[in-house]
Amino acid sequence: MRLRLVKQNTNFDFFGKWKLWLGISAVLVVLAFGSFLLQGLNYGIDFRGGTTIRTESTQPVDVGEYRDAIGALGLGDITISEVFDPTFGPDQNVAMVRIQAQDGEEAVSVAVIEQVEAALAEVVPDIKFVSVESVGPKVSGELIQTAAIAVLLAIGAVLIYIWLRFEWQFALGAVAALVHDVILTIGIFSELQIKFDLAIIAALLTIVGYSLNDTVVVFDRVRENLVKYKKKDLKEVLNLSINETLSRTFMTSATTLLALIALFVLGGDVIRGFVFAMIWGVIVGTYSSIFVASAILLWLGVKRDWTKPTDTTGNQFANVDA
Amino acid sequence: MLQIDLWKRLLIWITVAVGLVLALPNLFYPRVEQHNDAVAAIELSGESPELLDQASGWPSFLPSGLVNLGLDLRGGAHLLAEVQVQDVYASRLEALWPEVRDVLRPERDTVGTIRLQPSATGELRVRISQPEGMERALELVRGLAQPVVSLTGAMSNDLNVVAEGSDVVVTLSEAEQIATDERTMQQSLEIIRRRIDEVGTREPTIQRQGTDRILIQVPGIGSAAELKEIIGTTAQLTFQPVVGRSDDANASPGVGNEVLPSLDESGVFYILEQAPVVTGEELVDAQPSFDQNGRPAVNFRFNPTGARKFGDYTAANIGNPFAIVLDNEVISAPVIQSHIPGGSGIITGNFSVEESTQLAVLLRAGALPAGLEFLEERTIGPELGQDSIDAGRIATLVAFAAVLVFMTLSYGLFGVFANIALIINIALIFGLLSAIGATLTLPGIAGIVLTVGMAVDANVLIFERIREELKTAKGPARAIELGYEKALSAILDANITTFITAVILFVMGSGPVRGFAITLGLGILTSVFTAIYVTRLLIVMWFERRRPKTIEV
Numbered sequence: 068m069r070l071r072l073v074k075q076n077t078n079f080d081f082f083g084k085w086k087l088w089l090g091i092s093a094v095l096v097v098l099a100f101g102s103f104l105l106q107g108l109n110y111g112i113d114f115r116g117g118t119t120i121r122t123e124s125t126q127p128v129d130v131g132e133y134r135d136a137i138g139a140l141g142l143g144d145i146t147i148s149e150v151f152d153p154t155f156g157p158d159q160n161v162a163m164v165r166i167q168a169q170d171g172e173e174a175v176s177v178a179v180i181e182q183v184e185a186a187l188a189e190v191v192p193d194i195k196f197v198s199v200e201s202v203g204p205k206v207s208g209e210l211i212q213t214a215a216i217a218v219l220l221a222i223g224a225v226l227i228y229i230w231l232r233f234e235w236q237f238a239l240g241a242v243a244a245l246v247h248d249v250i251l252t253i254g255i256f257s258e259l260q261i262k263f264d265l266a267i268i269a270a271l272l273t274i275v276g277y278s279l280n281d282t283v284v285v286f287d288r289v290r291e292n293l294v295k296y297k298k299k300d301l302k303e304v305l306n307l308s309i310n311e312t313l314s315r316t317f318m319t320s321a322t323t324l325l326a327l328i329a330l331f332v333l334g335g336d337v338i339r340g341f342v343f344a345m346i347w348g349v350i351v352g353t354y355s356s357i358f359v360a361s362a363i364l365l366w367l368g369v370k371r372d373w374t375k376p377t378d379t380t381g382n383q384f385a386n387v388d389a
Numbered sequence: 390m391l392q393i394d395l396w397k398r399l400l401i402w403i404t405v406a407v408g409l410v411l412a413l414p415n416l417f418y419p420r421v422e423q424h425n426d427a428v429a430a431i432e433l434s435g436e437s438p439e440l441l442d443q444a445s446g447w448p449s450f451l452p453s454g455l456v457n458l459g460l461d462l463r464g465g466a467h468l469l470a471e472v473q474v475q476d477v478y479a480s481r482l483e484a485l486w487p488e489v490r491d492v493l494r495p496e497r498d499t500v501g502t503i504r505l506q507p508s509a510t511g512e513l514r515v516r517i518s519q520p521e522g523m524e525r526a527l528e529l530v531r532g533l534a535q536p537v538v539s540l541t542g543a544m545s546n547d548l549n550v551v552a553e554g555s556d557v558v559v560t561l562s563e564a565e566q567i568a569t570d571e572r573t574m575q576q577s578l579e580i581i582r583r584r585i586d587e588v589g590t591r592e593p594t595i596q597r598q599g600t601d602r603i604l605i606q607v608p609g610i611g612s613a614a615e616l617k618e619i620i621g622t623t624a625q626l627t628f629q630p631v632v633g634r635s636d637d638a639n640a641s642p643g644v645g646n647e648v649l650p651s652l653d654e655s656g657v658f659y660i661l662e663q664a665p666v667v668t669g670e671e672l673v674d675a676q677p678s679f680d681q682n683g684r685p686a687v688n689f690r691f692n693p694t695g696a697r698k699f700g701d702y703t704a705a706n707i708g709n710p711f712a713i714v715l716d717n718e719v720i721s722a723p724v725i726q727s728h729i730p731g732g733s734g735i736i737t738g739n740f741s742v743e744e745s746t747q748l749a750v751l752l753r754a755g756a757l758p759a760g761l762e763f764l765e766e767r768t769i770g771p772e773l774g775q776d777s778i779d780a781g782r783i784a785t786l787v788a789f790a791a792v793l794v795f796m797t798l799s800y801g802l803f804g805v806f807a808n809i810a811l812i813i814n815i816a817l818i819f820g821l822l823s824a825i826g827a828t829l830t831l832p833g834i835a836g837i838v839l840t841v842g843m844a845v846d847a848n849v850l851i852f853e854r855i856r857e858e859l860k861t862a863k864g865p866a867r868a869i870e871l872g873y874e875k876a877l878s879a880i881l882d883a884n885i886t887t888f889i890t891a892v893i894l895f896v897m898g899s900g901p902v903r904g905f906a907i908t909l910g911l912g913i914l915t916s917v918f919t920a921i922y923v924t925r926l927l928i929v930m931w932f933e934r935r936r937p938k939t940i941e942v
Contacts, residue, residue: 196768323842
């Protein structure tokens with residue numbers, strides 16, 4: 068007996084209320100964007116400049132005590148948080164101390180770090196500084212710029228590729244789904260105030276890749292069915308294609324999620340934010356390839372007859388089926 | 390129908406075998422690492438029984454390439470430094486003053502007396518007392534200019550010489566500035582590399598980034614601060630004539646002179662001539678040693694030109710003090726007792742043994758042509774790195790096991806084929822990573838885990854397609870063939886798009902992000918290969934042997 072996530076020959080009606088789905092997605096995007104504008108992201112030092120010190124000690128972390136020790140130094144905004152993780156040993160108490168970039172300093176100040184370390188060592192004698200990271204404001208500004216360019220470039224490259232391989236309507240649908248995924252991910256990071264650093268940009272780009280992977284598989288089937296069922300309504304063709312690929316969609320999402328959840332639980336706190344972004348991305352990406360990408364395709368309409376080559380038939384790359 | 394040519398089969402198996410052999414050393418990481426270190430040590434300093442013993446821990450006929458562990462996994466220090474390229478302009482112009490003086494002096498009748506003026510950085514200002522002679526003065530100073538050799542090939546001179554009132558103002562031309570920046574960067578890279586090599590750590594990364602930045606990553610070093618001590622010091626050594634001593638930091642030194650503090654006597658300042666007699670650039674060797682009183686000191690030796698200059702100067706100035714200056718601090722100012730012809734000497738001061746050793750290292754490696762400003766520094770403790778490796782390893786194994794079980798439950802025998810392909814896939818990723826000497830970072834591990842999840846996608850696509858084809862096609866062989874055929878375009882499109890994002894990440898990203906892009910990109914390549922060729926070959930081989938009338942996928 069085989070394990071089946073989706074039973075054979077499903078016939079769900081995905082597009083009965085396609086306008087509603089698109090509407091919901093639009094509202095979600097607006098909400099996420101609003102959260103981003105109102106609350107802003109909790110940028111890590113990669114993007115904001117400053118220093119983070121990760122401490123480890125056998126004594127329980129007393130955030131107040133840490134704050135008093137460092138507060139006396141007058142270094143401006145300081146964030147101290149205790150880190151909990153199931154992978155820690157019993158006597159492993161970890162805290163993160165974040166110090167803002169000091170005014171008027173382009174480079175990183177060793178003196179500041181030494182002061183903080185000395186102050187903490189006085190309060191907690193056995194404290195260890197397992198990692199110290201500083202980024203000067205000059206670099207952090209550039210990092211955020213490069214990151215934004217990377218995401219835009221990725222979306223642009225994908226737009227062009229899908230346009231070459233399919234039709235412009237497909238490209239628009241896929242890119243709308245991508246933008247939807249990226250904005251929702253940024254939205255949840257701003258809503259939950261999870262630290263947003265360089266690694267999250269990598270996660271965002273992976274989400275772009277994954278969501279696309281999913282969308283392309285559905286579109287590939289749509290393309291095939293458009294040729295096969297010339298008489299069928301576009302809505303029916305889309306619905307049929309999604310039902311046909313539904314089993315695969317769930318299988319792939321399930322295996323990927325299985326792997327990611329293992330990493331989320333067991334992979335340690337250093338990459339948890341990163342893995343969270345990807346889990347979220349897989350879920351949103353799967354949703355969007357059906358309810359955003361395909362719905363937009365339905366909305367835009369698409370050329371039906373793929374068999375006769377005409378001047379408007381995509382272009383010479385459209386039939387490269389390796 | 391279901392046929393794969395023999396040569397194709399061989400090629401597939403050979404590829405898999407090569408990948409597996411390349412990945413093999415990573416299973417015995419510590420042993421292979423020891424072997425590699427020992428081999429490197431033997432090459433460097435000859436054989437010793439101990440080293441040979443360590444080297445024999447891994448057979449030399451097997452590949453010994455390992456996946457480099459990134460700083461976040463191994464611990465170490467990371468620095469991003471900006472080279473202050475403008476520093477060089479000032480010292481270039483400073484060194485020009487004696488030359489300018491020498492060409493103008495014989496023409497005193499036309500230009501009058503010549504005086505160095507205090508000038509802004511990046512220019513040399515010389516006043517002549519007879520402005521009528523300006524034409525001649527400009528002509529003479531311009532004669533000092535030399536053509537710039539640049540890649541663009543545009544012919545231009547290295548100096549801009551203009552008149553401002555009765556001043557001759559010399560600046561570096563734009564072409565020369567660009568050429569100088571380039572040289573400064575090359576030199577800085579070389580010198581940082583030499584200094585780190587002198588300290589002898591494993592596999593440091595020293596990379597140029599952009600026009601004026603250098604990225605330095607040294608695994609295994611205690612902290613970024615420690616690293617900065619080694620590379621942050623410019624170590625510019627000069628020997629300068631002493632004009633006088635003062636206890637006032639703001640004493641006016643007079644034109645062409647400068648006031649510098651003493652290194653170990655606080656409140657003591659020396660007034661020195663700015664133009665040095667000899668500089669550290671002309672040193673050929675420096676070794677830690679002890680002076681006649683048994684205190685730590687540094688022995689040095691000049692090259693022939695340096696030795697001649699030093700010899701001439703000492704011969705002409707017996708009884709006068711001269712200063713040994715390191716990075717604008719006077720280490721000592723001994724009085725010249727006699728002519729020193731041999732070109733070697735000793736620097737004494739209040740050194741500890743460590744300090745004299747470090748100074749010797751710095752002098753030997755050479756001075757940085759310009760100062761460094763640190764824009765980014767990260768220290769990752771080895772414990773944190775080890776924790777991350779452990780967590781990553783467990784997570785990967787669990788993810789792997791979960792996917793294997795899930796695939797077997799879903800697709801039965803075909804699932805097992807996909808699992809074999811998945812194992813080969815992971816091995817291939819490690820093989821490729823080792824072969825290209827890529828660096829594995831924590832996000833890189835996440836990339837591998839993601840690949841584990843996504844690698845089965847291609848197989849899922851094929852298997853689902855075979856299921857569909859089984860409903861309509863005539864017989865299992867045809868269904869399998871059609872399944873592969875029709876799933877191909879979806880597999881390629883899906884993976885190419887993901888690959889595009891991996892490439893963009895690689896190009897735009899840095900550090901850990903780049904590590905992620907590498908594993909993701911390689912993972913896509915290997916998973917397409919294993920899905921299209923390896924599982925297919927497995928299925929075909931099984932099919933040929935069994936010839937089943939019906940199959941269940």
